[in-house]
Amino acid sequence: MLVSAEDIKNMDQKFRALFVNSLSGFKSANLVGTQDNNGTTNLSIVSSVFHIGASPPLMGMIHRPETERSGHTIQNIRETGEYTLNHVNSLIIKQAHQTSAKYPKETSEFDAVGLSLEWSEQTKAPFVEESHIQLGLELREINHLEINGTYLIIGEITEVRLVDGIVGKDGFVDIEKASSVVVSSLDSYHVTEALGRLSYAKPDKPVTVIR
Amino acid sequence: MLVSAEDIKNMDQKFRALFVNSLSGFKSANLVGTQDNNGTTNLSIVSSVFHIGASPPLMGMIHRPETERSGHTIQNIRETGEYTLNHVNSLIIKQAHQTSAKYPKETSEFDAVGLSLEWSEQTKAPFVEESHIQLGLELREINHLEINGTYLIIGEITEVRLVDGIVGKDGFVDIEKASSVVVSSLDSYHVTEALGRLSYAKPDKPVTVIR
Numbered sequence: 001m002l003v004s005a006e007d008i009k010n011m012d013q014k015f016r017a018l019f020v021n022s023l024s025g026f027k028s029a030n031l032v033g034t035q036d037n038n039g040t041t042n043l044s045i046v047s048s049v050f051h052i053g054a055s056p057p058l059m060g061m062i063h064r065p066e067t068e069r070s071g072h073t074i075q076n077i078r079e080t081g082e083y084t085l086n087h088v089n090s091l092i093i094k095q096a097h098q099t100s101a102k103y104p105k106e107t108s109e110f111d112a113v114g115l116s117l118e119w120s121e122q123t124k125a126p127f128v129e130e131s132h133i134q135l136g137l138e139l140r141e142i143n144h145l146e147i148n149g150t151y152l153i154i155g156e157i158t159e160v161r162l163v164d165g166i167v168g169k170d171g172f173v174d175i176e177k178a179s180s181v182v183v184s185s186l187d188s189y190h191v192t193e194a195l196g197r198l199s200y201a202k203p204d205k206p207v208t209v210i211r
Numbered sequence: 212m213l214v215s216a217e218d219i220k221n222m223d224q225k226f227r228a229l230f231v232n233s234l235s236g237f238k239s240a241n242l243v244g245t246q247d248n249n250g251t252t253n254l255s256i257v258s259s260v261f262h263i264g265a266s267p268p269l270m271g272m273i274h275r276p277e278t279e280r281s282g283h284t285i286q287n288i289r290e291t292g293e294y295t296l297n298h299v300n301s302l303i304i305k306q307a308h309q310t311s312a313k314y315p316k317e318t319s320e321f322d323a324v325g326l327s328l329e330w331s332e333q334t335k336a337p338f339v340e341e342s343h344i345q346l347g348l349e350l351r352e353i354n355h356l357e358i359n360g361t362y363l364i365i366g367e368i369t370e371v372r373l374v375d376g377i378v379g380k381d382g383f384v385d386i387e388k389a390s391s392v393v394v395s396s397l398d399s400y401h402v403t404e405a406l407g408r409l410s411y412a413k414p415d416k417p418v419t420v421i422r
Contacts, residue, residue: 001378003371007317010266015382018240020265022384023371024344025247027261028236034277050238050261053359054231057219060262060273087236101412108234112414114257115290135234140358147365148264154358160234160360161213167212171226172396173233180392182237182403187411187413187421190403192237195304195392197399201312203323205304 018185026182026190029088031115032061033098033126034076036105041117041126044110045099047183049085057157059085059137065149072105074151075141081139082124083155086131089179093189095130122159122184132178134161172197221234233396238374239370240299242393243272243325244337245287247316252328252337254320255284258394260296268368270296270348276360281421283316283333285353285362293335294366297342300390304400333370342390345372 008016017065027047030192035041063074077083088096098113110117116129123136137155144151182190196209214366214406219227229264238258259273272286288294309324327340334347348366355362377385394403407420 001373001375003373005268005367005369008368009266009370010283012380014268016268017265018382019378019384020268020368021262022382023268023344023368023384024237024260024262024270024296025222025241025344025391027239029235039336048261049235050259050273051232051235052362053212053354055220055224057227057234057360058359059235062261062271085235090406094409097409097418108416109337124369129261130216133234133236142353145263145365148267148269150263154356156216157219157231157234158216160219162212162214164212167230170398171222171229171233172399173230175233175236175395176401180236181406184386184403188383188408190387191248191406192393192395192401192403195301195400195402198305198308200398201309203312203314203318206310 006157022185026184029096029181029183029189031085031088031128031131032073033084033097033128035080035125036076037079039075039206040106041108041110042072042076043113043115043126043128045088045096052154058140058189059135059155061153063151063153066151073128074153075090077139077153078142080124083137083139084123084125085135085137086128087133087178089130089173090181091179092130092193093181097187120159120161127161130165132163133173133175133180135159215353229396236241237267237393237401238393240307240392240400241340242297242299242310242342243284243331244295244297244339245284246291246336247287248290251317251319252319253283253287254310254324256310263365266402269351270346270366270368272364274364277362280354285364288364289352289353291335293336294348294350295334295336296346297339298344298389298391299384299391300341300343301392301402303341304392307310310399331370331372338372343377344376344384344391347372
């Protein structure tokens with residue numbers, strides 16, 4: 001099946017959103033925890049978090065134009081300079097998805113969807129207690145992508161909070177064991193089954209499953 | 212288990228790479244197809260492709276600093292202004308992973324790993340015949356991220372080539388049916404199992420599984 005640029009342009013808006021959002025492949029599922037300077041907390045699901053670098057440990061996240069519904073997250077990140085990322089696991093997909101509803105700013109999505117606030121001494125933003133992999137981040141920069149009005153938010157990881165028993169001797173974190181889920185398109189949730197880890201690739205020898 | 216910024220900084224480099232690369236969650240797995248102006252083709256696996264917007268249809272990709280091993284991809288994208296993204300599926304994970312080996316520029320990874328070139332009339336870059344979801348893209352911009360020397364490559368989708376039977380009536384593409392895989396950390400490959408699609412979230416009613 002062939003779909004041209006012209007076909008995409010002519011699609012109904014909702015059809016196009018589901019279609020194009022499918023094309024990058026599977027996406028991570030994270031809940032962004034923030035608060036404003038008055039202490040009102042906010043929680044928002046995002047499927048746009050990605051790795052930028054390990055040293056320093058940097059995460060990127062695409063945020064839609066601020067005039068639309070989900071402006072509270074970026075406002076809070078600007079105000080406090082801090083946020084959390086919490087892996088969505090298979091036990092909380094409905095609550096996580098529900099955070100995408102348009103709640104008024106004075107409503108905390110934690111209360112509205114039934115997820116629990118957890119705090120650390122270090123980070124001025126709330127974690128999700130039900131999440132098995134929680135990251136505290138400090139804002140490093142917000143880049144406005146002129147090409148479509150979205151924002152690239154870059155943060156540095158300042159603390160990592162993990163359930164026990166998922167970090168291997170070589171540093172690999174078994175996020176499948178932590179029940180982290182993946183998203184496809186806008187609304188589909190999936191669990192994973194490991195095919196294996198592959199050996200470091202070298203030109204002169206075939207890769208093998210290492211565990 | 213708590214891991215501080217200081218702990219991350221003090222990790223052995225390989226340990227840190229596996230650890231931090233696990234933290235964003237699961238990642239998409241794509242093969243980037245390019246060629247230079249002499250027609251030498253290149254193929255490189257990336258786990259950093261992400262959705263930026265549907266209208267226009269934009270994809271982002273993080274590319275490591277150019278001085279390191281994988282400079283051929285970004286050089287070719289600069290030269291020709293075009294590239295392809297091809298979903299890695301469960302049948303080709305070893306060949307796909309093997310493209311990360313350091314081959315000399317005159318070697319095509321297609322030949323070296325045993326994947327097949329496929330061409331379209333429109334795109335000046337090769338597709339991977341074995342892939343079930345193939346995208347042709349035109350380069351829109353390359354942003355140097357000063358914070359760690361990486362590059363954000365943004366392209367616009369100009370054609371989509373899909374196996375039959377995976378696009379739903381509402382535009383949703385069943386990438387699980389297409390056997391697209393996910394990556395965690397640097398070297399772990401996973402297939403998925405759908406939990407379901409969830410309804411559009413509204414403040415006044417709970418989300419439900421729609422199919």
